[in-house]
Each structure stands twice: as structure tokens, then as C-alpha cells.
Amino acid sequence: MRKVVVYRVxxxxxxxxxxxxxxxxxxxxxxTMQAPHLIVRDLWRMLASGxxxxxxxxxxxxxxxxxxxxxxVGIVAGALIHRFRGLRDTLDPLFATYYAVPVFAFYPFFIxxxxxxxxxxxxxxxxxxxxxxxxxxxxxxxxxxxVLLKTARIMRLSPTDAALRVTLPAAAPHIVTxxxxxxxxxxxxxxxxxxxxxxxxxxxxxxxxxxxxxxxxMYPLILLIxxxxxxxxxxxxxxxxxxxxxxxxx
Amino acid sequence: xxxxxxxxxxxxxxxxxxxxxxxxxxxxxxxxxxxxxxxFAVVGPSGCGKSTLLELIAGLSVATExxxxxxxxxxGGEPPDGIGVVFQDDASLPWLDVASNVAFGLRRxxxxxxERERRVRNVLRMVGLADFxxxxxxxxxxxMRQRVCIARTLVMQPRLILLDxxxxxxxxxxxxxxxxxxxxxxxxxxxxxxxxxxxLDEATMLADRIGVMSARPGRLVDVVETRWPRERDSRIxxxxxxxxxxxxxxxxxxxxxxxxxxxxGAGAV
Numbered sequence: 001m002r003k004v005v006v007y008r009v010x011x012x013x014x015x016x017x018x019x020x021x022x023x024x025x026x027x028x029x030x031x032t033m034q035a036p037h038l039i040v041r042d043l044w045r046m047l048a049s050g051x052x053x054x055x056x057x058x059x060x061x062x063x064x065x066x067x068x069x070x071x072x073v074g075i076v077a078g079a080l081i082h083r084f085r086g087l088r089d090t091l092d093p094l095f096a097t098y099y100a101v102p103v104f105a106f107y108p109f110f111i112x113x114x115x116x117x118x119x120x121x122x123x124x125x126x127x128x129x130x131x132x133x134x135x136x137x138x139x140x141x142x143x144x145x146x147v148l149l150k151t152a153r154i155m156r157l158s159p160t161d162a163a164l165r166v167t168l169p170a171a172a173p174h175i176v177t178x179x180x181x182x183x184x185x186x187x188x189x190x191x192x193x194x195x196x197x198x199x200x201x202x203x204x205x206x207x208x209x210x211x212x213x214x215x216x217x218m219y220p221l222i223l224l225i226x227x228x229x230x231x232x233x234x235x236x237x238x239x240x241x242x243x244x245x246x247x248x249x250x
Numbered sequence: 251x252x253x254x255x256x257x258x259x260x261x262x263x264x265x266x267x268x269x270x271x272x273x274x275x276x277x278x279x280x281x282x283x284x285x286x287x288x289x290f291a292v293v294g295p296s297g298c299g300k301s302t303l304l305e306l307i308a309g310l311s312v313a314t315e316x317x318x319x320x321x322x323x324x325x326g327g328e329p330p331d332g333i334g335v336v337f338q339d340d341a342s343l344p345w346l347d348v349a350s351n352v353a354f355g356l357r358r359x360x361x362x363x364x365e366r367e368r369r370v371r372n373v374l375r376m377v378g379l380a381d382f383x384x385x386x387x388x389x390x391x392x393x394m395r396q397r398v399c400i401a402r403t404l405v406m407q408p409r410l411i412l413l414d415x416x417x418x419x420x421x422x423x424x425x426x427x428x429x430x431x432x433x434x435x436x437x438x439x440x441x442x443x444x445x446x447x448x449x450l451d452e453a454t455m456l457a458d459r460i461g462v463m464s465a466r467p468g469r470l471v472d473v474v475e476t477r478w479p480r481e482r483d484s485r486i487x488x489x490x491x492x493x494x495x496x497x498x499x500x501x502x503x504x505x506x507x508x509x510x511x512x513x514x515g516a517g518a519v
Binding site: 145147148150151153154155156157161165166169170172243246247248249 | 308310328329331333334335337339340341343344345354355358386387388389
């Protein structure tokens with residue numbers, strides 16, 4: 001195991017150990033937080049019982065929908081915006097300030113328009129993720145070596161072929177950064193929306209448990225979100241590292 | 251001017267440059283004819299329009315005056331079939347292995363999969379990369395990556411190969427050896443080769459004819475016939491004529507290079 005991984009494990013284990021001690025000694029009382037070993041135990045029981053399966057499936061489905069929408073729209077929009085200089089000049093300042101806009105402020109509006117179904121949550125996840133994908137796609141396309149574009153022309157590729165076989169693969173390392181951000185934003189958007197006003201999903205269940213002082217449900221669900229985020233991020237980072245290593249960039 | 255594979259008549263290129271934009275003549279007017287199967291090299295001072303000339307012949311750029319023909323058909327801003335280009339910059343596709351890089355252009359052809367694979371194998375053997383088919387460009391040296399690009403061009407079996415300082419980034423020894431390989435490939439393929447280079451010795455060693463370009467706007471001020479035998483390699487540098495030809499090139503080029511040095515800001519139409 002690499003040294004840095006060992007340090008990482010030690011830091012996490014240290015934090016967990018400190019929390020365990022604080023909970024067991026009563027410094028943190030039971031109403032505030034469960035001891036970490038109890039959180040793990042309750043998560044295991046929860047998953048084994050299957051009582052949260054519907055909520056987990058709903059959140060994952062909505063996150064996946066928001067992510068796919070953000071990737072599809074973001075990459076295509078990025079490629080189109082890159083092609084038209086005027087459009088780029090118009091939109092660049094908006095992208096730069098986009099994340100200053102609290103996207104959740106649109107949630108009530110989406111509920112009025114789309115109702116209490118899944119659509120508002122997917123839209124919030126999409127809105128948070130799409131600009132990260134567009135901006136990173138643009139960054140990647142800006143850095144495609146001109147010689148590769150000339151090569152595509154010499155090979156007489158159609159514009160679509162050139163985009164799919166040369167420019168987008170050349171921009172891939174930057175696009176992957178956009179994908180990583182979009183995954184995080186889709187999670188935040190969907191779970192955050194479920195907190196505000198929803199009839200299901202992990203966010204709703206956490207909110208419900210919090211309101212009813214059900215720590216045995218709330219903390220295991222928070223742990224579940226943490227594990228899922230870290231696992232997905234680790235997978236994407238591995239993919240990114242492989243991509244960069246193949247290109248001699250790492 | 252008939253019988254040439256490539257024919258340029260009164261070709262020129264004028265760019266709009268500066269603030270406020272003003273026309274800037276980068277090239278020509280220039281006449282040139284490439285004979286089928288010959289090795290033609292172009293030397294000239296920096297910024298004289300050598301690469302612009304190559305891009306015009308390749309169909310990557312459009313001439314603002316004159317006409318360019320390839321095998322009797324006009325070239326007008328779209329690369330015609332039958333022309334391959336090797337650039338100075340590394341143009342290997344880093345996400346594909348060597349074999350896939352070489353096969354890249356074959357996918358749009360109607361060749362069978364077996365035929366495509368056969369061609370890739372042959373070309374890889376030709377450029378000495380048969381053992382590196384599954385390697386990625388990042389795992390190769392600069393010279394090997396350039397050979398991947400040459401192989402990718404050769405596999406399309408072009409009738410005209412345009413080379414824009416393909417060995418510019420390589421050390422002197424590797425350049426000489428790559429020159430030998432290029433001569434061998436030229437003989438084996440029978441293609442016409444048009445080489446842009448800064449290096450006078452490289453041009454003298456490789457070419458049947460060498461065009462010397464003037465300072466910007468680039469025009470051909472001399473065309474030197476080397477009269478080397480087709481079977482030749484880098485040992486030709488030992489011949490007395492080699493020095494004489496290189497000296498003649500330098501004599502013309504020196505005057506033009508001096509003009510370039512004193513030209514700052516000049517060149518407006």
C-alpha cells in the first residue's frame with residue numbers, strides 16, 4: 001500500500017476513534033450522535049432488512065437521471081459553444097458567475113410547474129451539474145492541439161466524426177474532471193431537494209428521522225451517503241488516473 | 251507546364267493582420283510543378299511562408315490568388331484524396347495504441363477488416379514498429395512517435411506525401427537515420443514527397459530537387475537539382491558534390507535570411 005493511502009486510512013481511523021471515545025464517555029450525548037460502531041451496526045441492519053431499499057433506489061435513480069442529463073446536455077452544449085465564438089463570448093461571463101446563483105431557490109418554482117414527483121429533484125441535480133460539464137468540456141476543447149484538428153481534416157473526417165474520434169477523446173481528461181464534478185453536484189442536488197420537499201428518497205428519510213429524533217436511522221443513512229460518494233469518487237479517480245497515465249500525463 | 255502531379259500557377263496568400271487590420275502578403279506569387287515520384291524539398295528563411303505553402307497544397311488553406319492542381323483537379327480548401335501530411339508537431343493520438351493510430355484513417359475506407367489489418371502490419375514492419383503495435387504513444391520516444399505518424403500516412407497509400415519539418419524536434423543523429431528511413435520508404439512506395447525543412451544538409455541529402463524560398467513574401471528564388479541516384483542514403487554526405495550543393499543553397503539563403511532579419515514590420519502589400 002502506498003504511503004499516502006496509509007496516511008489517509010490513519011487520519012480517517014483517528015477521527016472515527018476520537019468520535020467513538022467521545023460518544024462512549026458521554027462527552028457527546030446519545031441524543032446528539034450515535035457511537036460510530038452503532039452507526040455501522042444500524043446501517044448493516046437497515047440494509048439487511050431492506051426497509052430503505054425504495055428510498056435508496058429512488059435517490060440513485062434520480063441522481064443517475066440528473067447525471068446523464070447533465071453529461072449529455074453539457075458535452076453537446078460545450079462542443080457547440082466551442083464552435084461558435086460569439087456564443088462563447090456571450091455565455092462565458094454567465095458560466096463564471098453561475099455557481100453564485102442558489103439553484104435551490106428554483107425548487108419551489110419547479111414544484112409548481114412539475115408537481116411533487118421526481119422531475120424537480122432531477123432538474124435541480126441537472127442544473128447544478130451541467131455547467132461544470134460545459135465549462136470543463138470547453139477547457140478540454142481549448143487545449144486540443146491544432147495539429148490533431150489538421151490531422152482530422154487531412155483524414156477527411158466529417159465534423160461529427162472529427163468530434164467523436166478526435167476532439168472529444170483529446171479533451172477527455174478535462175471532460176472527466178467535469179464528470180467527477182457532475183456526479184458530486186447531482187448527488188447534492190437530488191439529496192438536497194429531497195430534504196426540502198419530497199415524498200421519498202434518502203434525503204427525505206434523513207430529514208424525517210431528524211425531525212423525529214431517530215438517530216438510529218439518520219446517522220446510518222448519512223454514513224451510506226458518505227460511503228457511496230467516496231466509492232464513486234474513488235472509481236472515477238481510478239479511471240482518470242488510468243486515462244492520464246496512458247497519455248503520459250501522470 | 252504539363253505532366254506535373256502538382257501544379258501551382260501564380261499562387262499567393264494574403265492575410266489580414268495588425269490593428270487596424272491591413273493586408274499582409276505571406277506568400278507568392280509562386281509557380282511550381284512537382285513531377286510524379288520525385289522528392290522535392292523546400293528551404294527558406296523563418297517566416298517566409300513554407301508551411302503556408304504546404305497547407306495550400308494539402309488543401310488545409312485556400313490561396314487568395316492563383317491556382318493549385320493535384321493530378322489535374324483543382325485544390326480549393328478541402329484536402330483531396332491521395333494526399334498525406336506529416337506535421338512537425340506530434341500528431342499521434344495519445345488515447346490509441348500504435349496499431350490503432352496507424353489504422354485510424356482506414357476506418358472510413360471500404361477495405362475489409364483483414365485487408366486493413368494486413369496493411370497496418372506491413373506498414374508497421376516498414377517503419378520498424380512491428381514490436382510496438384500495442385504500445386501507447388506516451389511509451390515511445392519522439393522519433394518513434396513521428397514514425398507512428400509517418401506510418402499512419404503511409405497506410406493510406408497516398409500518391410503525394412507532404413512533410414512539414416517532420417524531424418525538426420529530433421537530435422542530429424536520429425534525423426540522419428530517420429532520413430535514411432524516409433528515403434527507403436520513398437523508394438518502396440513510389441509516392442511523390444514534398445518536404446519542408448530548415449536544415450540545408452537534410453534537404454541536400456534527401457531531395458532530387460530543392461526549392462529555395464525568398465524572405466516573406468515567399469517566392470521560389472532558386473531550384474537546385476541534386477542529381478543523386480534513387481538508391482541513396484545518409485552516406486551521401488561524404489561526397490564532394492554534397493558540400494557544393496549545400497554551399498549553393500546557403501549562398502542564396504543567406505541573402506534571404508539577412509533580408510528577413512532586417513524586415514521587421516515590412517511586407518505589407
